[in-house]
Amino acid sequence: MKVSSSVFQSAAKSIDKYAQFVPKSGVFPKGYEVASLASGVKKNGALDLGIIRNINKSKKSSAAAVFTTNRFKAAPVQFSRKVLQSRSGEGIDAIVVNSGCANAVTGELGLQDAEKVAGQVNKLVGNSDSTLLMSTGVIGQRLQLEKITAGIDRLFEEKKFSTDFDGWLNLSKSICTTDTFPKLISSKFALSDGTEYTLTGMAKGAGMICPNMATLLGFIVTDLPIKTSVLQPLLSGAVNRSFNCISVDGDMSTNDTICMIANGAIDTTVIDENSPDFEKVKDQVTEFAKQLAQLVVRDGEGATKFVTVNVKNSAEFKDAKIIAETISNSMLVKSALYGQDANWGRILCAIGYSKLENLASLDESKINVSFVATDDSTPRELKLIVNGVPQFDIDETRASEILKLPDLEVLVDLGTGSEECQFWTCDLSHEYVTINGDYRS
Amino acid sequence: MKVSSSVFQSAAKSIDKYAQFVPKSGVFPKGYEVASLASGVKKNGALDLGIIRNINKSKKSSAAAVFTTNRFKAAPVQFSRKVLQSRSGEGIDAIVVNSGCANAVTGELGLQDAEKVAGQVNKLVGNSDSTLLMSTGVIGQRLQLEKITAGIDRLFEEKKFSTDFDGWLNLSKSICTTDTFPKLISSKFALSDGTEYTLTGMAKGAGMICPNMATLLGFIVTDLPIKTSVLQPLLSGAVNRSFNCISVDGDMSTNDTICMIANGAIDTTVIDENSPDFEKVKDQVTEFAKQLAQLVVRDGEGATKFVTVNVKNSAEFKDAKIIAETISNSMLVKSALYGQDANWGRILCAIGYSKLENLASLDESKINVSFVATDDSTPRELKLIVNGVPQFDIDETRASEILKLPDLEVLVDLGTGSEECQFWTCDLSHEYVTINGDYRS
Numbered sequence: 001m002k003v004s005s006s007v008f009q010s011a012a013k014s015i016d017k018y019a020q021f022v023p024k025s026g027v028f029p030k031g032y033e034v035a036s037l038a039s040g041v042k043k044n045g046a047l048d049l050g051i052i053r054n055i056n057k058s059k060k061s062s063a064a065a066v067f068t069t070n071r072f073k074a075a076p077v078q079f080s081r082k083v084l085q086s087r088s089g090e091g092i093d094a095i096v097v098n099s100g101c102a103n104a105v106t107g108e109l110g111l112q113d114a115e116k117v118a119g120q121v122n123k124l125v126g127n128s129d130s131t132l133l134m135s136t137g138v139i140g141q142r143l144q145l146e147k148i149t150a151g152i153d154r155l156f157e158e159k160k161f162s163t164d165f166d167g168w169l170n171l172s173k174s175i176c177t178t179d180t181f182p183k184l185i186s187s188k189f190a191l192s193d194g195t196e197y198t199l200t201g202m203a204k205g206a207g208m209i210c211p212n213m214a215t216l217l218g219f220i221v222t223d224l225p226i227k228t229s230v231l232q233p234l235l236s237g238a239v240n241r242s243f244n245c246i247s248v249d250g251d252m253s254t255n256d257t258i259c260m261i262a263n264g265a266i267d268t269t270v271i272d273e274n275s276p277d278f279e280k281v282k283d284q285v286t287e288f289a290k291q292l293a294q295l296v297v298r299d300g301e302g303a304t305k306f307v308t309v310n311v312k313n314s315a316e317f318k319d320a321k322i323i324a325e326t327i328s329n330s331m332l333v334k335s336a337l338y339g340q341d342a343n344w345g346r347i348l349c350a351i352g353y354s355k356l357e358n359l360a361s362l363d364e365s366k367i368n369v370s371f372v373a374t375d376d377s378t379p380r381e382l383k384l385i386v387n388g389v390p391q392f393d394i395d396e397t398r399a400s401e402i403l404k405l406p407d408l409e410v411l412v413d414l415g416t417g418s419e420e421c422q423f424w425t426c427d428l429s430h431e432y433v434t435i436n437g438d439y440r441s
Numbered sequence: 442m443k444v445s446s447s448v449f450q451s452a453a454k455s456i457d458k459y460a461q462f463v464p465k466s467g468v469f470p471k472g473y474e475v476a477s478l479a480s481g482v483k484k485n486g487a488l489d490l491g492i493i494r495n496i497n498k499s500k501k502s503s504a505a506a507v508f509t510t511n512r513f514k515a516a517p518v519q520f521s522r523k524v525l526q527s528r529s530g531e532g533i534d535a536i537v538v539n540s541g542c543a544n545a546v547t548g549e550l551g552l553q554d555a556e557k558v559a560g561q562v563n564k565l566v567g568n569s570d571s572t573l574l575m576s577t578g579v580i581g582q583r584l585q586l587e588k589i590t591a592g593i594d595r596l597f598e599e600k601k602f603s604t605d606f607d608g609w610l611n612l613s614k615s616i617c618t619t620d621t622f623p624k625l626i627s628s629k630f631a632l633s634d635g636t637e638y639t640l641t642g643m644a645k646g647a648g649m650i651c652p653n654m655a656t657l658l659g660f661i662v663t664d665l666p667i668k669t670s671v672l673q674p675l676l677s678g679a680v681n682r683s684f685n686c687i688s689v690d691g692d693m694s695t696n697d698t699i700c701m702i703a704n705g706a707i708d709t710t711v712i713d714e715n716s717p718d719f720e721k722v723k724d725q726v727t728e729f730a731k732q733l734a735q736l737v738v739r740d741g742e743g744a745t746k747f748v749t750v751n752v753k754n755s756a757e758f759k760d761a762k763i764i765a766e767t768i769s770n771s772m773l774v775k776s777a778l779y780g781q782d783a784n785w786g787r788i789l790c791a792i793g794y795s796k797l798e799n800l801a802s803l804d805e806s807k808i809n810v811s812f813v814a815t816d817d818s819t820p821r822e823l824k825l826i827v828n829g830v831p832q833f834d835i836d837e838t839r840a841s842e843i844l845k846l847p848d849l850e851v852l853v854d855l856g857t858g859s860e861e862c863q864f865w866t867c868d869l870s871h872e873y874v875t876i877n878g879d880y881r882s
Contacts, residue, residue, distance in 0.1 A: 069794070070790065070793035070794045071792070071793040071794075071795075071803055071805060072789055072790065072792070072793035072805060104786075105786070105789060105826075105829075105831055107829070107830065139786045139789075139790075140785075140786060140831035140833070253790055254789075254790060254793060331772065331869075331873075335873070335874055338874065344581070345545075345546070345580040345581060348513055348546060348580075348695075349511065349513065349580075349694060349695055351512070351513070352511035352512040352513035352695060353510070353511045353512075354512075362512055364512060364513060385546075388546075388548070389548060390546055390581035392581070428772075428874060429874065430871050430874050430875070432772075432776070432874075433776055433779065433869060433870065433871050433873075433874060434871070
């Protein structure tokens with residue numbers, strides 16, 4: 001690795017997270033090449049421009065994306081949506097990611113800048129309308145177009161594209177802003193007939209101080225062939241159970257984008273809704289997306305704890321999710337977790353003000369709430385509320401042990417059905433306030 | 442004042458707030474008597490039990506209340522709702538407030554405890570079904586019934602009821618938990634014919650560490666006669682523009698209650714929807730409720746700033762309110778305000794993810810966002826976004842001056858209509874995390 005990792009060095013406290021969560025090797029899907037460099041947009045000389053190319057020339061390639069629902073959609077979001085709509089049924093050849101400038105709230109000129117960048121890459125890969133864009137960083141500033149176009153030319157001219165581990169790791173670094181570690185995962189999976197395929201994913205997360213943004217970017221690429229009409233719902237479903245089930249502070253940005261390419265470089269039958277392996281692939285992609293999304297929470301600003309909020313046995317999935325999200329976003333719950341306070345009242349209170357779609361999902365007399373240890377210590381489950389009744393003889397020593405764990409679970413059993421939603425959140429620490437409050441002062 | 446104010450002394454930093462916001466005298470409405478004492482529920486010997494009696498025996502008395510929409514309604518909420526429903530068209534004679542124990546999540550036994558307390562007071566005032574209850578404090582604990590019933594007996598036997606300023610102030614203290622100052626306001630108003638009437642209000646606020654609760658309690662009493670069928674919508678409307686327009690952390694408790702008595706002790710025509718003064722009274726009550734609600738925000742846990750979020754020129758009031766609330770609850774916006782960071786991106790971002798009911802309320806190209814100074818300094822308004830376009834030449838010195846003010850306004854002009862909503866919030870400080878995180882540690 002030649003590239004400076006200065007962007008990570010400032011987060012001295014998080015060096016352990018880097019060691020713990022960043023892989024040291026990996027296998028990657030066939031038919032992709034990646035490249036990244038420091039274009040000069042980031043003043044500290046860190047990586048800030050990356051491209052992933054789909055170089056598989058089979059016609060089996062497809063692409064899909066899930067974009068922010070924020071009304072103020074950044075230029076790259078508007079642009080990429082249009083590309084995917086215009087190419088329905090066909091894959092795309094390149095994703096360009098730049099960090100340091102989000103090209104958000106930049107109006108018509110910002111959209112023109114986006115078109116120029118994509119146009120340049122389309123030309124270089126020899127295919128029109130085949131490039132998606134992702135940007136993250138400062139909002140309300142225009143792209144430094146000269147630096148970015150020069151950077152793109154260098155990537156192609158100097159043949160910086162590679163397929164090796166360092167290449168992928170550097171790409172995952174180039175999309176970071178205030179992340180304290182890059183988020184890169186890669187795994188092999190098998191279909192029923194033994195055919196192996198690979199999923200690789202990367203994301204950038206909850207670093208929002210640079211200076212105006214909270215952006216979640218991620219992409220997943222695979223060499224499996226998946227029919228386009230299937231890939232979009234498959235990705236949407238996976239995102240619904242992963243990136244839409246994480247919370248650092250409940251804010252949703254103008255640039256949030258998760259996209260997926262399935263280039264079909266593996267020689268096997270295209271997966272569609274009638275494939276015997278359809279459900280299997282769907283589950284594998286969903287589980288993979290969950291892993292990636294969880295890394296974003298682990299790097300939550302100031303986070304000292306990784307908390308799984310598991311709401312099970314609900315009459316409706318939607319309501320399980322609304323309850324899980326409400327608990328996960330409660331400042332009172334998050335503060336209590338930081339303070340290692342077994343404050344079941346705040347959890348119950350958050351459940352009670354969740355805006356349910358079906359009121360029957362919640363029956364006050366059927367609810368059970370527990371803390372669950374995620375290490376090997378026992379008893380694993382500490383019951384706080386049983387059938388709506390608070391437990392007054394809670395083992396405070398055990399409560400304190402569980403709450404000291406860096407990973408723990410809040411388990412809510414609604415007892416009204418069989419649907420389940422897991423949500424991942426972090427605690428609210430002094431450090432969060434420092435990071436987000438003291439930026440200019 | 443003989444009563445210990447030890448509950449307030451711990452908040453040394455807030456002594457200035459006490460001096461600034463607690464009145465030193467007041468006029469109070471006719472036909473009410475108040476009393477309070479330390480029943481022993483609060484371990485520090487502070488006031489924790491209070492009663493307000495409506496002693497006007499005219500038949501013109503009416504009462505109304507707005508209760509929490511939390512699914513886990515505390516026993517006093519369930520009980521008081523039932524009383525008001527059963528007495529439609531008639532006023533009530535007493536409100537009993539106890540602090541230190543919320544009688545929440547206490548099931549059937551908690552409800553029986555509430556009934557006992559109310560039954561005792563009904564007997565003492567000689568009227569059945571005429572007592573409302575409010576409780577705040579620890580949840581999941583039963584009332585210490587002996588202390589409370591003994592306290593109520595003492596209040597009546599020892600003739601502790603009074604109509605003077607100290608009596609009202611002590612009552613306002615007896616409903617506090619972790620509040621750093623009691624919230625009491627009182628004003629005279631005039632009808633068109635010159636008839637004077639009085640509104641007195643008190644509230645307890647955003648003290649949520651004792652140890653499991655966030656509770657908002659408040660009541661407003663007046664000597665004006667108001668028809669019951671009018672009083673309920675009038676109070677609901679006022680609450681919708683006041684107590685429902687404040688946010689400390691977005692959590693809503695099991696006990697939240699705002700109630701109002703209009704006992705008709707002033708000899709004038711009963712106000713109903715056809716009275717020439719109906720709109721005037723409605724506005725006066727609403728403005729009064731706003732003042733009271735704002736005191737709750739000023740005492741927000743750890744708050745260093747009082748921020749008015751004013752969303753104007755919206756196509757719909759509901760959407761103006763949703764946007765104002767979303768900005769007010771954004772942890773990123775609140776942290777930036779604490780850090781005195783002119784972070785318009787976070788404000789715009791929060792506007793963009795507000796869950797509007799009518800999408801036409803927001804037009805990205807018509808939006809204007811400003812910081813507004815609330816002191817006499819100029820220029821009062823600092824434009825951050827004009828017709829959707831960020832202003833890149835913001836006067837940073839002036840921005841910094843405005844953001845240093847303890848009171849400031851975030852002004853959002855949607856430009857899509859003529860509806861307006863004001864919301865009041867505070868910043869998110871290290872102190873908030875300390876108060877809410879370090880309770881047990």
